[in-house]
Amino acid sequence: MKRLLKAAFVAMTGMSVWAASVAYALPEQGGLGMVPAGSALAEEVHFFHNAVLLPIITVISLLVLALLLWVVFRYNAKANPNARKFSHNTLIEVLWTGIPIIILLVVALPSFEILFKEGITPDGKQVVSRGDGQTVDFVFPNDFPESRMASRAGHLQVILDDGASRTVLKNKRDYSVDGWGERDLVVSLNDPAPVGTSVIVRGGRSTQNVSGCPTIKRYFDGCEKEVVLEPTMTLKVNGYQWNWQYAYPDFGDFDFFSNMMPEDQTTPELYRFEVDNRVVVPVGETIRVTVTANDVIHSWALPNFAIKIDAVPGRINETWFRAEREGIYYGQCSEICGVRHSYMPIAVEVVSRPAFEAWVDSQRALAGLEPMFDTDEVKLAQTANADAAAE
Incomplete structure (x- = not known):
């Protein structure tokens, strides 16, 4: 009951709390709310759902329920043995036409803005x-x-x-x-x-609200805005039955496949989420994502960044995201693509820029390429990564 009340409070107020632990980026078992937002744009999507859509649909549902109950008890055969006959009521017809139009406008205007932000890759x-x-x-x-x-x-x-x-x-x-x-x-x-x-x-x-804007300011559009810079890199995503292929064309066009980790090689919490090769991106930078498929339609979905984009054979779709916090974010293929559809998880690891450059150089080495970021900062990051792996 306590979890239900907490989830209802979060959903109705649009408030969320970020925990630094990796596990918190996962969907909560039995949870009712959305997964924590990992980007400012995802925060806007969550606020739109929690503060606009949810209250509207709640009021409509309660109103319809009340009308049904009123009709059942007020106009049943026992209370009204002689049925009344009438053909129309002008006031009621104006109301049930006008009010839905107003509701649709209230929903449409902010949704158009969010869809525009998601559909246009930033060029700042x-x-x-x-x-x-x-x-x-x-x-x-x-x-x-x-x-x-x-x-x-x-x-x-x-x-x-x-x-x-x-x-x-x-x-x-x-x-x-x-x-x-x-x-x-x-x-x-x-x-x-x-x-x-x-x-x-x-x-x-290309502008958006600053990450972490308080709920009350969002209600009155009082959030501080920021210009979103153009992408610093492109991530190429290709869906297969049943894994993902990733490529980094800005860093030597190396590529790798990402497969789900077997159950005996991961934890119960991460089973069907963890992969053998994660996508790695730098924190605070705009990432362009191009998505296609090799065989059937797949869908690359990352709820923490409010991303869900179809991977269609013969077509390239494009989206973007900018992670505000370091951590590991999980998603899954969201288009039924065959018998192993549920075995196509997505794992994106967001790291600092030096750690990202160290990872790029390690991937280039695996591909037989020369280092691109062979600097002191990268070497320190590589040493730290090696020490962490040893522990």
Whole structure:
């Protein structure tokens, strides 16, 4: 009963709590709520479901139930031996036509926005400059296609990074912008950036709420927005009966197959979730995902990132995600594809950038390629990975 009340509270308020443990990224046995969101976009999807769809369908269900009970007890044969005959009621007909239209508009408008964000791969970019204690004007090339040019304050972010922390500046209070809709935007700081501070200007129409925005702010669209940068890499996904093939074309086009781990080689909690070769991606970076299939229709689904995209033979579908937290996220094929359909799990491991580069170099070595990121940071990450494996 306690679990039921907790799940109902989470569902109705849109609130969720993130736990750092890997197991928390799994679906909860017997759980009623959604799996924890691993990206800001997934948080928006969950909020839309919990704060918009769920209350609406709850009210409709209760109203219909009340009307049914009222009709059963008020208009049964015993209470009304003489049936009344009438053909129409103008007021009722206007209400049962008008109210559903209003409900559909309330559902449609935010859903269109979310679908647009999910369907358009972000194209935002950033320009990094160095503060010298004197310069206040910084130029951002607004060289997007005309329909995608930054044209208002929400399409631009200005961030100061001193190496230890980041400060997001406020439009008008901390800076002003000239040239909206033109090829070059001039960002003028009210105060010069300190010496050695990085001035980061991000621009583009691909925006989303900042991760972790409180529920109450979401109700009033008061969440801080951020520009989502263009992808730093492409992940190619190919579905087979019955496993997944992954390739990294930006890093030498090495590829590997991912199969479900046998039951005796994993834990009961991870059985049918864990795989022998996980997808590895860097945290905080936009990942383009292209999906196709080799034989029949499959579906690449990652609930933590609100992703479910069909893998269709002869066709390439595209989606994207940006993981906000490190960890391991699990999904499964969500299109019935044959007798071993339930044996096609998906495991995505989100790691730091140095750890990702170390992993890329290890995969390139397996493919007989030279290292791409043979740096001190990568070597330290490789040593840490080796020590962790030894333990």
